[in-house]
Amino acid sequence: MPHLKVESDIKNIGMEGNMSLSLKVWRQSDKDAAGGFEDYKLAHVSPDMSFLEMFDVLNEQLIEEGKEPVSFDHDCREGICGACSMYINGRPHGPLRGVTTCQLHMRSFKDGDTIVVEPWRASAFPVIKDLVVDRDAFDRVISAGGFVSVNTGNAQDANSLPIAKESADDAFAAAACIGCGACVAACKNASAMLFVSAKISQLALLPQGQAERSIRAEKMVAQMDAEGFGACTNTGACSAECPKEISLENIARLNREYIGAKFSSSAV
Amino acid sequence: MATSSRLDAKIPQGSLESKWSKYRSSVPLVNPANKRNLEIIVVGTGLAGASAAATLAELGYKVKAFCFQDSPRRAHSIAAQGGINAAKNYQNDGDSVYRLFYDTIKGGDYRAREANVHRLAEVSGNIIDQCVAAGVPFAREYGGLLSNRSFGGTQVQRTFYAAGQTGQQLLLGAYSGLQRQVGMGTIKMYNRHEMLDIVNIDGKCRGIIARNLITGELERHGGHAVLLCTGGYGNVFYLSTNAMGSNVTAAWKAHKRGAFFGNPCFTQIHPTCIPVSGEHQSKLTLMSESLRNDGRIWVPKKQNDNRPGNEIPEAERDYYLERRYPAFGNLVPRDIASRAAKERCDAGYGVGTSKLAVYLDFAAAVERYGRGEASKNNIHNASDVDIITWGKAVVKEKYGNLFDMYKQITGEDPYEVPMRIYPAVHYTMGGLWVDYNLMTTVPGLYSLGEANFSDHGANRLGASALMQGLADGYFVIPYTIGAYLASEIRTGKISTDHEAFVKAETEVRERIETLLRIQGKTSPELFHRRLGKIMWDKCGMARNAEGLKEAIQEIRQLRKDFWSDVKVMGNATYFNPELDKANRVADFIELGELMCLDALDRNESCGGHFREEYQTEEGEALRDDENYMYVSAWEHKGPEDWELHKEELVYENIKIAQRSYK
């Protein structure tokens, strides 16, 4: 049976490999606490473990020692929900391109390595505990305009409006954003432009998104600013660190949409 | 057998085809002014919850929605890969509402309700329309029309998809509708909140107790109806393809307060998952069923063959699905594909270091697509190398993200060597028993999506869970809830000062305090692993009476150990995932016992429930329609005490037969 040999024994968890690691992990008890790094040692790490499984082992070890385990966000562990969010050795989601923290495996590290792990740092993403941050700001940006205003039951037949494969594919590529916030964490200004532009692009590329195109760009950008995300200075760090490799072209498209919106808006 | 008097499925009269349309136009309506005063609590924001919350808010109800993740967009639905079914017949390959209905009933091994499944098939087309209108970027053909693929258990192409990220795109669509209503103030969203109990007053569900996971505070929320859209319980097995947080707590609490649990033992084991790599394994990763469109499954013909897959010559490979099931080949339903893989591995033909894996091979597809590209481009003398290169490009376009994921996890490149796969727990057909309106046995308490037991019988067909979740949320509940709420317009606001709220909150608080007080030696995680091991060994892909009886004893002991030896770190006044986990594991343990009880009751094999004592000579599942053509609905009477109620299944439109895919 492909199951863990639980009784053989659970002590074996984390005793399968031969990598030893030093970890420096950010610990912070709540949003107002000061926080700081703590050092931990782990032996017998297997290269087949995922980064989060390595943290599971650390946490079981901490519990064993009567210490509180490290809190971190995670859920799918398949690189799709966008929950995991560790800043590893100075890079959001660690050293690999196009990979989330949960899909990073220990074979990307070497025996004897020291690994520094921090939460996302941005004033719009306050720390809740340890490596867990509050990303509600992203939901509020979506609420401001990241949708098509169509009530259930009003839709026409799905094939009544053909969409060029190219536009559909481009829209899909933009829609692949998992809302993790690595782009914000990667940016020295903590700008959310990549996240916001991905949603604006997706809908601007589809005929269904046309009716609200201008107002959407205006409202989402206004909300993004209100949340305290920084300005975009086109360094491109966001896209380089984005686990879904969301393209910088989206930011260019947002800028066009936004300028277009401002021209047509009564406010100009 | 007659249906228990405690169960009324409320199936409308009339012919199968007209039931839903007639019923829908005769359900009592609630006028807009009254809707504003009716509050609906939606627990869960996956496809079922997000679509329900958004639609009910659009209709004018006041909605509160809850999820335990930090954002509704992260509900487990986000991880669905392969696609969503709909009877659009865009491919002109003979699909129809009836055929989808028929395939679903047959795929479920004749253990689902006809009326519900027909309704599901009827609304399936509307779902696709709705999603496209909301901006979901489904895959398209060059002509701009929607593309379809095949899934197991069917012979038509009716699956709509967005690469291997269909669940993500559908959920983001439903989520955007939900956030739109949040922005308009018609939905109040509670992220990082966990429902820990329901509250009944005078026999009706009137609200919930939720815990703010950041501050640890307990909150009372009142409502005229409560919808549990809280997903499946596959994590009772510890290892499954479900997200780490997926749990049964909401459904279980409802069960303990009067909601019957339907078919708890019906579990789906998915045939194509990445095998376990070691003791550290925390979850399993699915490789979408869509891969079986192009991948061929095989094992070596020789036992214990240790040669690498691509060094085993064609003549020495056993394409056992194609051999056993020529009509459906690699596209047999999941339960059949899973059991066949287990059979080969148990017989000593497994591959990889653990020998608990079979190959899923794309070499033939690469060559076929490569030749296709060559002839499309009028190249007649293409070299083998070119053909392989072009073929790989086509495969990449179809399944690129899945191949990347496989490589990331295993360190092996599936473009070069065949994938190794093995079955894993994936989905739970069982869930809260609901009537045609999706109401549980507690008036005012509904259940939608994977959390209910409804439409898939004993085995769900691929790409049908997304369809069901969105059908329930977008197109069923908005109508059927009227049947109940129309009589609630005089109730007035639900006061959370009622003693039932006080009592429920106190019970939740006491349980949390107990968990923290025990301070034993074993972490919740280890209890979870122990439970998973029992469940997988004795209530997994194959079950027998003796094993199930042992499992029940072992689980009872585990429950005692848990409540005397669990060690929960920290306390309840701040963000504490260990405490959340302990709470969930405690409920999983109780559920495990009920699953074994149900599996023991069902002296037959059907769909995902395979009792070793009941099989044909060829090793196929052997149903017993005479004695077991019922939905089991379990009533909780007390600790380790349940009463079984039966809902007889009546087939008026389908001739039941032994399921054959040969």
Ligand SMILES: Cc1cc2nc3c(=O)[nH]c(=O)nc-3n(C[C@H](O)[C@H](O)[C@H](O)COP(=O)(O)OP(=O)(O)OC[C@H]3O[C@@H](n4cnc5c(N)ncnc54)[C@H](O)[C@@H]3O)c2cc1C
């Ligand atoms: C890897 C994978 C791939 C899949 N691929 C496909 C596919 O291709 N096609 C297909 O049709 N099906 C697929 N499925 C199945 C399908 O994804 C699920 O059945 C479906 O998404 C479930 O949706 P749901 O809305 O019922 O619940 P979920 O999406 O699981 O949502 C549950 C919600 O409930 C909330 N919740 C739960 N408990 C509580 C609580 N106590 N308090 C507050 N909130 C709570 C959660 O926060 C979450 O928001 C797949 C499943 C897996 C695991």
Ligand code: SF4
């Ligand atoms: S754009 Fe990339 S980095 Fe930013 S939230 Fe989306 S997926 Fe994450």
Ligand code: FES
């Ligand atoms: S845990 Fe879901 S993306 Fe990493």
